[in-house]
Amino acid sequence: MNTLLQETMTKETELPPVVNNIFAPSAENPGQFELIGGRCDACDDYSFPRSEHCCHCHADTRKVSLGTDGTIYSFTVVRTKPPLELPQPYAVAYIDLEDVPLRVFCLLDPAQTGDAIIGASVRLSVGPLGVNNAGQHCLRPFFQLLLNNRDT
Numbered sequence: 001m002n003t004l005l006q007e008t009m010t011k012e013t014e015l016p017p018v019v020n021n022i023f024a025p026s027a028e029n030p031g032q033f034e035l036i037g038g039r040c041d042a043c044d045d046y047s048f049p050r051s052e053h054c055c056h057c058h059a060d061t062r063k064v065s066l067g068t069d070g071t072i073y074s075f076t077v078v079r080t081k082p083p084l085e086l087p088q089p090y091a092v093a094y095i096d097l098e099d100v101p102l103r104v105f106c107l108l109d110p111a112q113t114g115d116a117i118i119g120a121s122v123r124l125s126v127g128p129l130g131v132n133n134a135g136q137h138c139l140r141p142f143f144q145l146l147l148n149n150r151d152t
C-alpha cells in the first residue's frame with residue numbers, strides 16, 4: 001500500500017460521523033455497514049433516525065440494527081447548490097429496507113447519481129462526504145446500487 005493511500009485511509013477513519021448512532025460496522029458482514037435505528041417492542045415499530053420514544057405509543061425504544069440492504073422506492077436528483085459541501089448534483093432516495101418494515105430517507109452514492117432507478121437493490125456504504133453542521137469534514141452514510149442486480 002502506498003503512503004498516500006495509507007494517509008488518506010487514516011484521515012478517513014479519524015473523521016467524525018455526521019451524526020452519532022445512525023450507522024455502525026456490520027457485525028454479521030465484515031467490511032459492510034448497517035443502519036442503526038430504534039425499535040418499539042410494544043407496537044413492533046421501527047424508526048430512523050432512532051426516536052427515544054415511539055411516535056405511536058410513546059413507549060421507550062431500543063437501539064437496533066436496521067440491516068445493510070434495501071430497494072429504491074423513489075429518488076430524485078438535486079441540481080441546485082448543495083448544502084454542507086455535498087457534491088453537485090446529488091441524489092436522495094426513499095429506501096425500503098430489507099430486514100425491517102421501514103422506509104428511510106437517505107443519500108445515494110454521488111458516483112452513481114445518473115444510474116439510479118426505482119426498484120434497484122442498494123446496500124449501505126459509509127464514506128467521507130461533505131461537512132457536518134459544525135463545518136468539519138465527516139463520514140456520511142449513503143446507499144450504493146448493487147450493480148450485479150441491474151438489468152443490462
Ligand SMILES: [Zn+2]
Pocket residue numbers: 040041042043044045054055056057058059
Ligand atoms: Zn410503540
